[in-house]
Amino acid sequence: MTRNEFLDALCATNSKLALIALNNLCRGLKLRLIPKSSFQQFLDECVAILDTELPTVDDTDKPEALVRCLRRFTSRASVMRGCARLALEACEVIPVITVLRTREFFYEEPQRTHEIYETRKGKIDSPEELRSALANWSSSRPSWHFGKDRDFFWVAPLGDLPPPFDQPQASGYVDPLAAQSHRDQLGLSHYGRSDGPLLRAIISPDDGQAALTFYRPTAYDGLDNPAFRAACDDETLETTPAHGRTVVLPAVKSRLQNVDGTREWICPSQEVPWEYIAFDFLGELDDSPCAEDERFHAAMLAVLSRKIPCDVVAAELGAYAQNA
Amino acid sequence: MLKSFIFLVSRFSKDEFYSWLGEGMRACYPLATHRVASTPPETAFRGARLSFGQRGAHRTAVDELASLYNNLDKNAQSRFRWALARLLSSCAASPTPLLNAALELSLETVCSEALPPLTEKIRASANNPEARDWLCLKAAFFLDEFPPSLSIRNLATAILYQGPSFPNVIAAKLLVSLCRSDLENAEVHAKELRDQLGTQMASLGKYRPGFLRFCSDLQVALKNASASTRSQIAKDKFYKKLVPELDEKVRGKGPTSDETRRIVDEGCLRRRPTPPAPHQPGSHP
Numbered sequence: 001m002t003r004n005e006f007l008d009a010l011c012a013t014n015s016k017l018a019l020i021a022l023n024n025l026c027r028g029l030k031l032r033l034i035p036k037s038s039f040q041q042f043l044d045e046c047v048a049i050l051d052t053e054l055p056t057v058d059d060t061d062k063p064e065a066l067v068r069c070l071r072r073f074t075s076r077a078s079v080m081r082g083c084a085r086l087a088l089e090a091c092e093v094i095p096v097i098t099v100l101r102t103r104e105f106f107y108e109e110p111q112r113t114h115e116i117y118e119t120r121k122g123k124i125d126s127p128e129e130l131r132s133a134l135a136n137w138s139s140s141r142p143s144w145h146f147g148k149d150r151d152f153f154w155v156a157p158l159g160d161l162p163p164p165f166d167q168p169q170a171s172g173y174v175d176p177l178a179a180q181s182h183r184d185q186l187g188l189s190h191y192g193r194s195d196g197p198l199l200r201a202i203i204s205p206d207d208g209q210a211a212l213t214f215y216r217p218t219a220y221d222g223l224d225n226p227a228f229r230a231a232c233d234d235e236t237l238e239t240t241p242a243h244g245r246t247v248v249l250p251a252v253k254s255r256l257q258n259v260d261g262t263r264e265w266i267c268p269s270q271e272v273p274w275e276y277i278a279f280d281f282l283g284e285l286d287d288s289p290c291a292e293d294e295r296f297h298a299a300m301l302a303v304l305s306r307k308i309p310c311d312v313v314a315a316e317l318g319a320y321a322q323n324a
Numbered sequence: 325m326l327k328s329f330i331f332l333v334s335r336f337s338k339d340e341f342y343s344w345l346g347e348g349m350r351a352c353y354p355l356a357t358h359r360v361a362s363t364p365p366e367t368a369f370r371g372a373r374l375s376f377g378q379r380g381a382h383r384t385a386v387d388e389l390a391s392l393y394n395n396l397d398k399n400a401q402s403r404f405r406w407a408l409a410r411l412l413s414s415c416a417a418s419p420t421p422l423l424n425a426a427l428e429l430s431l432e433t434v435c436s437e438a439l440p441p442l443t444e445k446i447r448a449s450a451n452n453p454e455a456r457d458w459l460c461l462k463a464a465f466f467l468d469e470f471p472p473s474l475s476i477r478n479l480a481t482a483i484l485y486q487g488p489s490f491p492n493v494i495a496a497k498l499l500v501s502l503c504r505s506d507l508e509n510a511e512v513h514a515k516e517l518r519d520q521l522g523t524q525m526a527s528l529g530k531y532r533p534g535f536l537r538f539c540s541d542l543q544v545a546l547k548n549a550s551a552s553t554r555s556q557i558a559k560d561k562f563y564k565k566l567v568p569e570l571d572e573k574v575r576g577k578g579p580t581s582d583e584t585r586r587i588v589d590e591g592c593l594r595r596r597p598t599p600p601a602p603h604q605p606g607s608h609p
Contacts, residue, residue, distance in 0.1 A: 049373055049374070052373075053371075053373055053374050056328060056332065056371065057326060057328045057374070058327065058328045058331075060327070061326045061327055061328045064326060065326060065328075065374045068326070068374040068375070068378055069373075069374055071378065072366060072373065072374070072377055072378065110461040110462060110464070110465065111461055111491065111493055114461065114464055114491075114493040114494050114496075114497060115493045115524075115527050115528065115531075116528070116531040116534040117496050117497070117528055117531070117534035117535065117537055117538045118534060119465075119468060119469070120431065120465045120468070120469065125533075129531070132530065132531070224378070
């Protein structure tokens with residue numbers, strides 16, 4: 001299989017998830033956020049995997065296998081592929097937030113779960129329980145390891161969120177819209193009711209202490225998120241900033257012209273001392289993830305197609321796939 | 325998950341399952357001190373490149389394997405559990421990422437075949453308090469999530485009677501599990517656990533929902549106990565306060581906040597020396 005055969009076969013699947021990812025790759029290449037050589041290397045890896053794996057796959061599974069091959073690799077992809085752009089604008093000290101599931105937060109802490117007579121997948125149901133848990137944790141370890149399981153984590157500036165979420169929460173108070181608002185503003189399409197309560201960590205490094213390294217995310221980082229957009233509509237080759245921008249999920253669903261959310265970056269995983277972190281309890285979401293909703297995929301594709309129509313994506317990417 | 329992949333795996337024999345699972349798990353969780361998978365599951369497990377790692381990079385090998393298990397037919401599930409139990413047996417009795425992942429997977433798949441090797445590890449770690457504590461903490465989830473059985477009873481009694489003391493924080497789950505799986509000896513176990521349970525109540529008392537859940541679980545577990553067992557347990561004021569229904573004359577609906585505090589205080593302040601264990605290692609029913 002050649003690179004172009006792979007791209008053609010992928011487009012022929014008519015998978016919206018694949019088209020979203022391809023559209024983002026195309027936009028990233030046009031804006032030189034992704035070097036052509038890295039894209040070709042990415043395609044070669046896909047082709048190599050398919051050459052090995054496809055012979056064992058049934059014909060009926062082949063379209064799905066092609067899509068999966070495209071979307072399989074996201075872990076700190078930009079950084080590892082050498083195409084990350086260090087986000088100098090974020091080197092100033094600004095409080096950033098990252099959203100976590102409470103389940104993630106207490107991963108591998110059986111002692112804690114037993115102490116409150118909880119089940120293994122127990123939940124933190126209130127700000128009070130979060131406070132007690134934090135008191136317990138901070139006494140037993142000096143820091144929290146962000147992005148431990150994924151090699152990286154996503155952050156957004158606290159100040160970019162709409163009020164009242166642009167400030168730390170008042171003690172003990174949980175805005176009933178907090179979880180929904182964060183999910184929508186940050187484009188967290190994969191979060192839903194089944195994820196349980198969410199938390200946000202506000203990280204405020206002090207004068208370089210525990211400073212995070214910020215990178216602009218690229219299409220590689222968002223391959224598995226149908227709500228990822230490689231660049232805003234108004235970005236040009238001359239005006240690409242050193243940050244990504246989330247899409248506002250309800251704006252996408254409503255097919256609004258402006259879907260821009262907050263600035264966002266990825267940071268390589270890092271231990272951050274407790275004194276630079278404040279946790280807020282966000283509560284639970286009340287619906288399913290839109291990452292699994294075909295109507296959302298169609299709406300997102302419509303947003304992306306405003307810049308690059310679907311029918312030209314394959315041809316444009318085909319040109320980038322050529323060596324010469 | 326691709327159907328072709330599920331079909332491929334479902335045809336594995338027991339030994340093939342063991343070698344596939346062991347190879348993949350060892351690649352994911354090398355014998356290191358941290359739990360982060362050094363190789364992503366889609367690469368670590370043969371044939372899984374287009375099936376694992378598709379639902380977000382946060383999915384661990386355990387998540388992926390549990391999801392695969394749920395897609396297998398009954399016979400293949402049985403071979404999978406056998407292989408998992410063998411993998412568990414082959415792990416050293418120490419808190420390694422590999423053993424942690426194997427235990428997590430056993431919990432996710434409700435692998436009852438994992439109970440004997442886990443029990444064996446708890447017995448074998450008698451001279452290694454750190455490893456034993458860690459194993460006991462993990463084992464408490466098995467006591468909590470698995471249905472009562474002889475294997476569960478063996479696990480619980482190994483924690484309680486064989487080897488040095490266990491972490492106080494699992495006393496509540498241990499008691500509930502023993503009452504569920506060995507009701508005839510509930511009184512003996514309750515007596516044995518009295519002091520460590522009292523210590524646990526000191527912290528549990530701060531979390532009233534957890535405390536009420538425990539009281540309710542204990543009450544259900546003791547529901548079918550004989551009248552003599554119930555009355556023997558009810559003789560201890562500590563237990564009578566925890567489960568008022570033990571004493572037929574008391575008609576309360578459960579402990580109040582003040583009573584909770586008193587129970588906690590009693591548990592902490594009126595500790596008695598631990599009575600000698602009534603059962604020798606291996607002799608317990």
